[in-house]
Amino acid sequence: MSLKVAKELKFPDLNESNQGTWDDSFLFIQAADTQFGLIDNWAGNPESTRIWTEEIRLTKLAIRKANELSPKPKFFIVCGDLVDAFPGNIHKRDQIKDLKEVFQEIQLDIPLICVCGNHDVGNSPTSESLKNYRSDFGDDYFTFWVGGVYFIVINSQFYEDASNVPTEDQLHTEWLDNQLATIKTNKCTQAVIFQHIPWFITDPYEENQYFNINKEKRLEMLSKFHEAGIRYIFCGHYHRNAGGKFKDLELITTSAIGCQLGEDKSGIRIVKVTKNNIEHKYYGLDDTFPANIDLKEKLP
Secondary structure (H helix, E strand, C coil): CCCCCCCCCCCCCCCHHHHCCCCCCEEEEEECCCCECHHHHHCCCCHHHCCCHHHHHHHHHHHHHHHHCECCCCCEEEECCCECCCCCCCCHHHHHHHHHHHHCCCCCCCCEEEECCHHHHCCCCCHHHHHHHHHHHCCCCEEEEECCEEEEECCCHHHHCCCCCHHHHHHHHHHHHHHHHHHHHCCCCEEEEECCCCCCCCCCCCCCCCCCCCHHHHHHHHHHHHHHCCCEEEECCCCCCEEEEECCEEEEECCCCCCCCCCCCCEEEEEEEECCEEEEEEEECCCCCCCECCCCCCCC
16 A cells, blocks of 8 residues: 655656746645554553554544645645654554555545654664665655745654664765755745754754754754755654744744643644745644635634
C-alpha cells in the first residue's frame, strides 16, 4: 500500500512549472507526531501488550477535520514521528501498516506529505533505516511548490547525529545549499521549511537539550536560512506548542496529534498563506473546530 505523498506521480502538479506563480491566498494543515504507540509507551504499559487505538482515533479525527475544511487545504503535512517504534522494533511494521490504512482516508485531492522524525529513521540513522523509510514513505528530504510558495522539507536527524551516515549527511547539506541558492535567485513569493526537531524551543540562544538542536549548529543554520530569505520554519517533536523568533524568522513548533507531554490538547495547525504573510493557529481536535475559513479575515 503506497502513500499519496507529493513526490509520487499522483501529484505531479506540485512543481515550479505548474505552481511557481502566485495565484491567491490558500490554506494548508500542519500536524506532527501521530506516533502510533506512544500513548501506551508513555503510560509504561508492557511492550508485549502495547496498542495504539487512541492514536488511530485521533488521526482519523484530524483527517476528518481536514477533509471537511472549506476552502480545501492545499496539502496536509505531518512533521515527523509518524509511528513510535524505532527501526528494528517488533511493532514497527504493524504501526506503519495501520498508519497507512488511516492515511488513506484523506481525500484524494489533499496531498499527504510526510516528514521523517527520529522515531522514523532512528536517533542515529543508518543506511538501512533511511532505505526503509524511503521505501515506506518516500524521500526524507525534498521540495515542492504551491501557489508560488517554495516549500523545503529537510531531514533534521542529520543535525542531531549523522555519525553512521556521513555521505548521506554531505549529500543533504549540498542539496540544501542548492535549495537556498534557488530562493535567492528565484522569484518565489515566500519560502518555508518543514522539519521534525525544532532548532530551539522558545529562544534561539537557549541551552542544548533533548528537544532542540545543538546551539552552535543551530545558530549557523538559522543565519543561513535567514540570509536566504526563509521566514517560517514549522516543526514537531516537542509534543507541545512552542516557538519563537530568530530576527524576523519565525519558528513554529506544533504539538502532537497523538500523545501530549504538556497542557495542550491533541490537535492540528491551520496555516493561512497570503501573498506577504503567513498566519497560523493551533486547534484541538475535540474542541470547536472551524469548518469554514474566510481567507480575508483573521483565523477564528
